[in-house]
Amino acid sequence: MVTKEEILDAALLVLRQDETLTLDSVARHTGLTKPGVVHHFKTKGALTVAVVERLMDLWELDLNSRVHKSADGRARLRAYVEFAFTSEVDPSDLALLSDARLRQRLNELWIDRLAPWFGESITTDPVELASIRAARLLADGAWFDRALGTVDFTESDRAAILAVALNLTERTAQT
Template identity: 50%
Template sequence: MATKPEILDSALDVLRAGDALTIDAVARVSGLTKPGVVHHFATKEGLTLAVLDHLLLKWEAELSRRAGAGADAMGRLRAYIEYTLMGDMDPADLALLADPRLRVKLSVRWAERMNAWFGESDHPQVVAARLIADGAWIDRCLGMLPLDDPQRAAVVDVALSLLPKDSNS
């Protein structure tokens, strides 16, 4: 029997394939029956929220790895900027947030987790750097602006140059 993390990975595979996230689709990809998936996730909403949390854990692990132990909010934001512009982005990340029925709930949950990670700042330069990274993430998931690594690295430098030098911003 598949574990919860394996089922959630199967759900991401469904999204990567461009299919709608349904319990039936996840059952098919995971090799389970629909009741087997429902045993772990009673509703599509429950499944979708669990997939989002699973995805966020992966993001947080990668950001922690990049930022290093004990990084402050600015260090974690730097890691996010570098990750969204230089790391491997997964279109399934963005596809998950596109569910029209759950868009608000999913967006709020994503924002709560990411804001807790970066801290909240209304400093215009911090906001601009975050918007660059958020835009890069969306762009990379959709593949709209083809940039090579040196071009992306130059954008990382621009975004990082916006961040205040002191940690109190």
């Protein structure tokens, strides 16, 4: 019997292979019938939300492995920056953009699940806060470009940009 987790992993495989995420395409990849998939996910929207949640579960496992569970906002941001530049990334990571009708719901899910990693809890002066936000934006851009496959940096270039982003998380206010 195919589990929900196996169905979600099959859905991620559909996205990795640049196929359209549909109940039919997921059924083909799981060996189930479309009604078999619908038994677990009543609509394509429900499947899409569950796929994004599964993806975020996987991201959080990776992110949590990079910091101690009591890590502060700055350490979590550094973990996110490193994750964005060094983790395995593929088109399935863009699942949260896959259905315009679900954009608000998926955006809320994204914010709810990943906000603790974006440095939003860090309180400091405006200059340092700008550096922290710039590091987050560099990480977001790196993740997005890597998932799209639009930027092909050498490993040394990527490491240098990562160092710049991490340095921004350590910036102290100029007095």
